Amino acid sequence: MIILQLLVNGVALGAAYALVALGFVLVLNATSAVNFAQGDLVMAGGLLAVAAAPLLPLPGVLLLPVVMALMAGLGVLLALAAYMPLRRRPPVSVFISTIAVGIILQNGASVLFGPEPRAAPPLFSGGSLSLGGLVVAEQSLAIIAVAGLLIAAQGWLFARTQLGRRLRATAQDPEMARACGVPVTAMILATFALGTAYAGVAGLLLANQFFVAPTAGGDLILKAYIAVTIGGWGSVPGAVAGALVIALFEVGVSSVLSYPVALGALYVTLLLILVARPQGLFGEAARRRA
Amino acid sequence: MRDLRSLGQPLLLASGALALTSYALLYASPYELRVLTVAGVYALAVTGFQIVFGLAGALSLAHGAFFGLGAYATGILGSRYGLGFAATFPLSLLLPLVVALLVGLPVLRLESHYFALATLGVAQVVLLLAVNLPDLTGGANGLPGVPGVVLFGWAVPRGLPLAALVWGMVAFGGLLAWRVARGRLGRALVLVRDDPLAAAALGLDVGRLRLAAFALSAVFAGAAGALSVHTQRVVSPEVLEFPVMVSVLTMAVVGGRGRVAGAILGALLLIHLPEWFRALERSYLIVYGVALLAAVIAAPQGLTGLLDRLLPPRDRAPPRPVPPAEPARSGPGPALVVRGLAKSFGGVRAVDGVSFALEPGAITGLIGPNGSGKTTVINLLSGLERPDAGTVELFGTETAGWRPDRIARAGLARTFQSGALPDGATVLEAVAAARLAEDPGLVPAEAHALWALERLGAGGLAGRLCGDLPAALRRRVELARALARRPGLLLLDEPAAGLTDAEKADLAGHLRAAAAEGTAVLVVEHDMGFLLPLAGRVLCLDQGRLLYEGPPEGVRRDPAVVAAYLGEGTA
Numbered sequence: 001m002i003i004l005q006l007l008v009n010g011v012a013l014g015a016a017y018a019l020v021a022l023g024f025v026l027v028l029n030a031t032s033a034v035n036f037a038q039g040d041l042v043m044a045g046g047l048l049a050v051a052a053a054p055l056l057p058l059p060g061v062l063l064l065p066v067v068m069a070l071m072a073g074l075g076v077l078l079a080l081a082a083y084m085p086l087r088r089r090p091p092v093s094v095f096i097s098t099i100a101v102g103i104i105l106q107n108g109a110s111v112l113f114g115p116e117p118r119a120a121p122p123l124f125s126g127g128s129l130s131l132g133g134l135v136v137a138e139q140s141l142a143i144i145a146v147a148g149l150l151i152a153a154q155g156w157l158f159a160r161t162q163l164g165r166r167l168r169a170t171a172q173d174p175e176m177a178r179a180c181g182v183p184v185t186a187m188i189l190a191t192f193a194l195g196t197a198y199a200g201v202a203g204l205l206l207a208n209q210f211f212v213a214p215t216a217g218g219d220l221i222l223k224a225y226i227a228v229t230i231g232g233w234g235s236v237p238g239a240v241a242g243a244l245v246i247a248l249f250e251v252g253v254s255s256v257l258s259y260p261v262a263l264g265a266l267y268v269t270l271l272l273i274l275v276a277r278p279q280g281l282f283g284e285a286a287r288r289r290a
Numbered sequence: 291m292r293d294l295r296s297l298g299q300p301l302l303l304a305s306g307a308l309a310l311t312s313y314a315l316l317y318a319s320p321y322e323l324r325v326l327t328v329a330g331v332y333a334l335a336v337t338g339f340q341i342v343f344g345l346a347g348a349l350s351l352a353h354g355a356f357f358g359l360g361a362y363a364t365g366i367l368g369s370r371y372g373l374g375f376a377a378t379f380p381l382s383l384l385l386p387l388v389v390a391l392l393v394g395l396p397v398l399r400l401e402s403h404y405f406a407l408a409t410l411g412v413a414q415v416v417l418l419l420a421v422n423l424p425d426l427t428g429g430a431n432g433l434p435g436v437p438g439v440v441l442f443g444w445a446v447p448r449g450l451p452l453a454a455l456v457w458g459m460v461a462f463g464g465l466l467a468w469r470v471a472r473g474r475l476g477r478a479l480v481l482v483r484d485d486p487l488a489a490a491a492l493g494l495d496v497g498r499l500r501l502a503a504f505a506l507s508a509v510f511a512g513a514a515g516a517l518s519v520h521t522q523r524v525v526s527p528e529v530l531e532f533p534v535m536v537s538v539l540t541m542a543v544v545g546g547r548g549r550v551a552g553a554i555l556g557a558l559l560l561i562h563l564p565e566w567f568r569a570l571e572r573s574y575l576i577v578y579g580v581a582l583l584a585a586v587i588a589a590p591q592g593l594t595g596l597l598d599r600l601l602p603p604r605d606r607a608p609p610r611p612v613p614p615a616e617p618a619r620s621g622p623g624p625a626l627v628v629r630g631l632a633k634s635f636g637g638v639r640a641v642d643g644v645s646f647a648l649e650p651g652a653i654t655g656l657i658g659p660n661g662s663g664k665t666t667v668i669n670l671l672s673g674l675e676r677p678d679a680g681t682v683e684l685f686g687t688e689t690a691g692w693r694p695d696r697i698a699r700a701g702l703a704r705t706f707q708s709g710a711l712p713d714g715a716t717v718l719e720a721v722a723a724a725r726l727a728e729d730p731g732l733v734p735a736e737a738h739a740l741w742a743l744e745r746l747g748a749g750g751l752a753g754r755l756c757g758d759l760p761a762a763l764r765r766r767v768e769l770a771r772a773l774a775r776r777p778g779l780l781l782l783d784e785p786a787a788g789l790t791d792a793e794k795a796d797l798a799g800h801l802r803a804a805a806a807e808g809t810a811v812l813v814v815e816h817d818m819g820f821l822l823p824l825a826g827r828v829l830c831l832d833q834g835r836l837l838y839e840g841p842p843e844g845v846r847r848d849p850a851v852v853a854a855y856l857g858e859g860t861a
Contacts, residue, residue, distance in 0.1 A: 034403045085587045103579030111573045267411040275396035
């Protein structure tokens, strides 16, 4: 019974992590740029929900579209400020510029909200359900449902729509896509908007049970990174799978030992993976054609 | 006028140092001295970061952790065990050094963003340990009562003496780092940063160089961490948290990547920035973020880069050309013997049981249709790929499976089809890079490089930037780079592509001259008009197998070769 309960908690956490990793990997594929601000964007989404809750007395599930829209706008700003001016520079430039955006977000949040952790409203009532002796937090099930829906929506968007085809073309080969008449710049902005909106939703979902503090971004970007590394650098389904794996690991280990031990074990495992497979678990070594 | 301007930079730096000293001695209040001391601590940490990030190009996010390790070593040993500065300071350098060596060996093999991730993981593990081992570290509250610095029985008081001590260390460390940056190691690191494959092909041990940079930077960070604890007199997990890393990164980028002066300028500026904008209070880190973003976008070379543009540094006097010593190769016999060489890529047999030998002083052509495995053969011989099977004997030594730098040092040189000159380097610097693995310092390396350039009639290019050269001259510089090492075996990948007839004739002359000195030359080429008169012997590959081996006259008449080029049906 306890195992099942942990499983539900783990899958709920993994579903939220999956949104973070998904946004990260979409931007990565479209721009081959590592967006280091992704964790801080999650934090920003969480605090946005905290700030919006008293203004809009709605249940969390109705706050969701508001947070998504605002975060999408923030994503476009991020792309314009930290990616577009640097698109012809070495990749490390974007890495540093997104670190800079992360610093601004984190400390801006700390000035506006103070350093202490805050809780966002639950998606529905915040109670718990009893299913045949199994007591589950309603929020956990709601997280799984919302995240599952959004992940499926992304899959549908990319696989079935004209916009999705253009986004995929941009991700595969921007030069070729441009030659075929795809508005590449608009597609890149759209990818940033989508990735940031998903980060924001993850923030809203996580900030109810786990609270959100301005410094939360560092751990979250590491988890997104680990998920993408485990799932194969650049693989979208892999990122979702990787996120579930690390969440189950985290919930499992912290139930037996403690959360710091789980976190430490996760990082050490990551280091071991990287040492054993320098290109990631499924990644291909990039070779130069000499 | 030019002379005066070229003196500008040293003058400016000297007057800056003078102004700083007189400010500290005459004007600064105790509080301002404390701020200056903190700036010195950061200047030392950033100086170390310039070595690993600026020169070696590795974005290490563990630098803050090394700073914290130095801080905790001093804090724990000083406050819990009552050890003095003479014992704690060296140990505060040793601990980050040991951790850097242990972590660096596996982590430095990683590609750029994986490296950043792995180092961030290391930093988070260290922070978790510091917070969750309260018996050792004092946990989240840290340890109070760390003693001050005691030098030869004299307790250095806070204020001017401590500031002087810290800035003395900055001067010493800065000088050390400046010498590293300007010397052989610095040049080698820059080459490793810009093009690790080319660096390895020139005989540089990429892994060892990166590890050296990582370890050296950790020592600087440890020293800075120790001094920061002596300034604060307490140690807490704050020294391990991300803001320290962020500050160091911002200072390095704003000051100017890879420059010691940039480290000091960046630290002075960003530590004083919140003091000048008191209204910002705790939000000073937002300003850091904005400064970092603005610097990356608008001034990627940082403040020192702007300074370079205003006051261009003095051109150094060109060296005199000196021919490098001819390396001793063991006895007579072929330069290279290859037997049964094979390599597959995911089921495709790129090279399938190739055997041949190359004699010293002979030019051999390697031809074949596109995709026949020519470049793969060169990559296997030079160690960029590991053969699945077969033996490679270079001057009598079995080298199959060796790393490229080791093979290069055994006497092999190669050029790349795509070219591999760093755009931002001068021609002399690019060619001198080929001598870094052999020569003890930069002066002989540049003298030998100039000799190689003059041999190819390119001595006049020495001061030009590689990026400004037209294709034909770039090829010549690449050849000079390969010949500067006086290789016993030279592998050339399509050296005549894009050259005019006159340039091809010139190139053929240089290759004949190299062969006349005893170098074995293997040329991959599509241009038969260039290759067939030049080569004494021709090898023809098709689908990874050797179709033809013999004199160049025979190649056009060989039915198998003709079939390979024109398609099976015509055979």
